[in-house]
Amino acid sequence: MALDSNHPLHRLFHFRAMNTQIEFMVSGGPEEPAYYYNLASDWFRYAEERFSRFLEKSELSHLNRLAGETCLVSETMLEVLTLADNYRQLTDGIFNPLIYEALSRSGYDDTFDHIRNGTAPKALSSGPPVETKNLASLSIQPAMRSVRLPASSGIDLGGIVKGWAVKRLADYFKDTLQVPRGLINAGGDLTFWGGAEDAAPWTVEIEHPWQEQTPTGRIVRADGAAATSSKLGRRWNTDQGVMHHLIDPRTMRPSDSDVVQCTVSGGKDSDTVACEIWAKVLCILGTKEGLTLLRRRAVPYEALLFTADRQTHFFGNPDSLGTIWREVPVDHIHIHRGPANYPRYEGGTRS
């Protein structure tokens, strides 16, 4: 990141939450950076306590245990479930949080930190295939603040809640606390605003898919959002082969598409949630189907896709190459100029 290290306000905080690394930096606000740090760490802790499927006492775990019954939920849970349902519709069901059982059956039944430390391949239960669930049967009644999951099902919100937490906290800092400059990165799902310095943009390195900790290009913007989804990170050995966490809801198995990693980014007023969702959808659907869906939905974001045959695809405005997307190796360009009036999620859940 292009920052003046001598600047007293440029302090990068990092901590772990939600089973991932959080990076956080703000400057120019009326309070000391430590004040914002305390708020940020508490916010992510709050989100983890509410949405983790690995914490027995989380609200999500309660909902999953009571699948089939109507439950009142918090405003926070209602907002995320409503958002998830909106994206379920927008992605033709490819983003689907009703994958709890499929993830568990694939071996992702514990925090990834624990799975990663396991030495022997995980033994998977051999049973009938997981039934494909339709999120439409997830009944949400905003006016009653109630939700009912289909019986014998469960939801996993890991595919949306990091981006949501980043976006919500950034909005709070920008709009309520009047912080003019900042960056929040939760495991690669990030938003940044105000530039790294006056007239200096932020720089976000894109991790190389096959050379861990090595950048393969940069995104350079003053304001925006970005997210990366990958089949190469959260993967583990089982007695039925290598599994990863990106479940294709059409098969309820880890996706076997040609895309192994995808980064999605947008400029000012972009939504980290949208970047996170579309990056996942592209990984699940693959190059052909995924880009067709993005084009059909007129998504105002650009994407960099890495395929298993080590080809790189860029989806977006060719003018962005070299200006916003810098030093990225591109084998194929899919021209797409997104409209400016793309409907954005504004945080409301009530009609």
Added chain:
Amino acid sequence: MKKRPSKWLKWNIGALGLLGLVVLFQEVKDSPAFEQAYANASPLKEQSTGQQKSRDPVIGEWQQSQASGSGGRQGASAHRHRQNGTSTDLNGGSAGNGSMNTSPGDSSSAVPSTRTGRS
């Protein structure tokens, strides 16, 4: 037989009493002390502050959980909901059970770098 006061006299006494009360209330209302007390206890002021706090229900719930936590945060706020005979204890978990590893001093003033990639 005792002579009863005339109706005219009773009306005069009543009117004078009422006038006295009006003057008294007006004096109190116009006093600086009353204005100060009114401003401090104004329901409008309370409503305005309350609306600001609860304008965003998600942030409101977060702030509520911050307020109910002790020692930083021992646990999220607990809510008990009942509907259709179903009782759901929707509370958050304990930070000690999660994967949080937060060190307030865990910061760096060296040239920071951020990255998007596999998580």
